[in-house]
Amino acid sequence: MEYLRKIIVMTLLVVMTSIPVYGSEVIPSNGVSQYIEIINPSIEEDFNIEVRNNFFVSFNIKEKADLYLTINKVVPVMDTIFLDKILSNEMEQEEFISSLTLRVLEIKGYTTHEDMTNKEKSDYILKKNEIKDTIKEYVEDYLNEQKAYKKYISVQKEIEVLKNNMNSEDTLDVLPGAYEGIRLDYIEKRSLLKESKKVYDELFKVSILKKDPIMSEGVMPYYEKTIEDIKYGSYEMVVELKNEDKFITLESFDLDIGPQDEVAEDVLIEKEIKLIQPMNLNELEE
Amino acid sequence: MKSKESIKSLLLFSLLLSSLFLSSQIFTRIESQSQSINNDYVVWSEKDNNIENYFSPQSYFINFGGSLHTIEYNYSFRKDIRESLKSIFNDDFSDESFESIAYSQWQEAIKKRGIRMAMSYEMPFNHFLTLIEGKNQDFQSGFKIREILVLTDGTILFEMTDGFYKLKGLGNNFTFFAKVIDNIELSYLEYRRVEDVYSLKSQLAPEAEDFRYNNYLIPIVKISDIPVIEVVDEVDINATDDTRLLSYANRMLGKSFIRKVVDHNGNVIYMTGYGEKALKIDHNGFFEYTEKFNENTNELSFGEALNKSINAIGTINDPPTNMYLSNYYSYEKKGKTIDRYEFNYSYGGYDIVLDRRESSAFVVEFNGSQIVYLKRSYKSFVNSIGVSNIWESALSFNQVINENYDVIINDYLAAEGIDDFTSMDDYVYEILQNIESIELKYYLMNNDNFDHLIPVWQLKIGQMTYYINIYDGEIISKQ
Numbered sequence: 001m002e003y004l005r006k007i008i009v010m011t012l013l014v015v016m017t018s019i020p021v022y023g024s025e026v027i028p029s030n031g032v033s034q035y036i037e038i039i040n041p042s043i044e045e046d047f048n049i050e051v052r053n054n055f056f057v058s059f060n061i062k063e064k065a066d067l068y069l070t071i072n073k074v075v076p077v078m079d080t081i082f083l084d085k086i087l088s089n090e091m092e093q094e095e096f097i098s099s100l101t102l103r104v105l106e107i108k109g110y111t112t113h114e115d116m117t118n119k120e121k122s123d124y125i126l127k128k129n130e131i132k133d134t135i136k137e138y139v140e141d142y143l144n145e146q147k148a149y150k151k152y153i154s155v156q157k158e159i160e161v162l163k164n165n166m167n168s169e170d171t172l173d174v175l176p177g178a179y180e181g182i183r184l185d186y187i188e189k190r191s192l193l194k195e196s197k198k199v200y201d202e203l204f205k206v207s208i209l210k211k212d213p214i215m216s217e218g219v220m221p222y223y224e225k226t227i228e229d230i231k232y233g234s235y236e237m238v239v240e241l242k243n244e245d246k247f248i249t250l251e252s253f254d255l256d257i258g259p260q261d262e263v264a265e266d267v268l269i270e271k272e273i274k275l276i277q278p279m280n281l282n283e284l285e286e
Numbered sequence: 287m288k289s290k291e292s293i294k295s296l297l298l299f300s301l302l303l304s305s306l307f308l309s310s311q312i313f314t315r316i317e318s319q320s321q322s323i324n325n326d327y328v329v330w331s332e333k334d335n336n337i338e339n340y341f342s343p344q345s346y347f348i349n350f351g352g353s354l355h356t357i358e359y360n361y362s363f364r365k366d367i368r369e370s371l372k373s374i375f376n377d378d379f380s381d382e383s384f385e386s387i388a389y390s391q392w393q394e395a396i397k398k399r400g401i402r403m404a405m406s407y408e409m410p411f412n413h414f415l416t417l418i419e420g421k422n423q424d425f426q427s428g429f430k431i432r433e434i435l436v437l438t439d440g441t442i443l444f445e446m447t448d449g450f451y452k453l454k455g456l457g458n459n460f461t462f463f464a465k466v467i468d469n470i471e472l473s474y475l476e477y478r479r480v481e482d483v484y485s486l487k488s489q490l491a492p493e494a495e496d497f498r499y500n501n502y503l504i505p506i507v508k509i510s511d512i513p514v515i516e517v518v519d520e521v522d523i524n525a526t527d528d529t530r531l532l533s534y535a536n537r538m539l540g541k542s543f544i545r546k547v548v549d550h551n552g553n554v555i556y557m558t559g560y561g562e563k564a565l566k567i568d569h570n571g572f573f574e575y576t577e578k579f580n581e582n583t584n585e586l587s588f589g590e591a592l593n594k595s596i597n598a599i600g601t602i603n604d605p606p607t608n609m610y611l612s613n614y615y616s617y618e619k620k621g622k623t624i625d626r627y628e629f630n631y632s633y634g635g636y637d638i639v640l641d642r643r644e645s646s647a648f649v650v651e652f653n654g655s656q657i658v659y660l661k662r663s664y665k666s667f668v669n670s671i672g673v674s675n676i677w678e679s680a681l682s683f684n685q686v687i688n689e690n691y692d693v694i695i696n697d698y699l700a701a702e703g704i705d706d707f708t709s710m711d712d713y714v715y716e717i718l719q720n721i722e723s724i725e726l727k728y729y730l731m732n733n734d735n736f737d738h739l740i741p742v743w744q745l746k747i748g749q750m751t752y753y754i755n756i757y758d759g760e761i762i763s764k765q
Contacts, residue, residue: 039485040478042353050352054476056506058483218688219711222484226476228504 031250035065040100051257055230059223066242067214073204074234092152101132101199138200148189288717335596341417342610343403351399353482356474359635375418379425384451392450400437405615422589438464446550477503489715508679515739517665519571521659575660582654595627595650608633612646625652638728680756689759697750729753
């Protein structure tokens, strides 16, 4: 009997430690390198690209394929601070969603003006509602996941206690069944959050280059693109393969573009944070 | 009958006397002329020029650290760079000042913040010092500079004709030098090394440890707003009256017996006596002066000859303010050692290449201290023509290569003796690796009404040099 308990506890520990790995993305190996050699940006060491004014992209095309390059600026959003405030009832959920919706509309370039036609107005409202729904779904999934996580953590602590007091037969009989329900609930909530986060994250991406065909010019087996006067910050560079009208992401790179000078970088990040915070939330935080 | 004979005798005698008188006059003139030839300094203007103003490396490559580069064409910044070097190179030098270094050290240094300059010719070290300091420097060494690399951390490296060297023991202040780079960094066009753009090592020799990286720079942004320049002859031999042309002849030849000859092309030639000195002014308004060699054993230092050359060029008209020493070499002619000084000039920071590219715009040759040849091929500025309504911007470097690949590859294969190949496209990496320089220049094109300076890429690949219109990619000339 003692031996069986030990096996159960050990199994539970193994299962729990494997959960964080569950959500990690699987990047296809040898995807991009089959078709192109990425010369610029240099991604040998890290993804901090030193740029002053121009973001230069150059690929050596090794094998011709229907490839496309998209570069998105990822507008950083400090939402977790406010989500946690909602979680602790320090902020109204609706207030956050409304404020962030307006900020996203601004990021995406949807603006209102006095001379709007009815069609423009209805399009704007439609877009606004879409964004609002996306944010709402994410916020709810986030809150649910956090609640499930807290439950899960508390059980984890009980497991620890159990491990240290192996002779406590009272709890051992009920714990595995109760734990399994909590664990499955957490996995489900986490999975839902992962899905809604994908859609939510897209709200904060602004394409500065959209599906540009990666083609060589004439005899030169190179693709080159210079994005002049690029703003410092976080970017996402996506190489996609088009296959029967379907775009398959071969590889996606997260890039931090900025000057080499760390001090200057810190200042910029600070400025960026101020810029990206949802309107009104600055005041609320104070 | 008898009186008729007497008249004949008298006439004959008078003819004899006349011939004797005229002959003596000719001999007197020749004597006088040969004296003036020996005094070769007589006609040239004499003043002390600031010879440091006539120093300009072929290229100013600026590195801001890492892979961020530019090529500086701005006069003001170029002058600042030279000034900053003047304060650095004011120490005494000896052969022990130079420490041989490996290519890898040079290559590593190229990625650091600093300035690399390619000399316009393989420049003896004392020439470099003379030009930087503005006065003759006697430090004699066998070193000839191809490129110099000065870093803000105080490192100074050279690519000499016989390898790479580091200059030791300079304890000078690099503050001004660093400040110049800071100022340039405020606004510049970004360039990258050929290797950084095309990753040629990975294509040609991924395993080679001694691979020579192509460090020439190409722009990664669009170049625009370089205007076409309208220019005219410095002197128009058809429109200008003889008095003005003769004043040039007097200035160059002295006021002694001068003959004017118009050759079958319509060029005007003035010469003294039997052609000891001659000045030709051609249809382009270009001047060419020649003088017969004398037994001149006087030696001029580099600085003295440079100063005298500038004065000689200025005897015709003032030299352009943006004239610079572009080449120097010695050669043997008629048993004499001739020292040749060549100068070019620029407009808007871009060097001007003549339609007839056999030499530079200004040439002065010395036999000892005697000037035996002078050429001045200068065009005066008339008008600047914006091109933005015709071309939005210059073609990218890739487009330039694509547009002209057929010509380039055929020249390359012929030069390399390659006639057995499967595809011409296979040589594209080799072509890129063999780029020996790419520079923005102005190319002087002559036409009937006006001459124009056209913005071009001077692209050197292997043995060939191409002049390519930056806007439409057409090869204007190749050699």
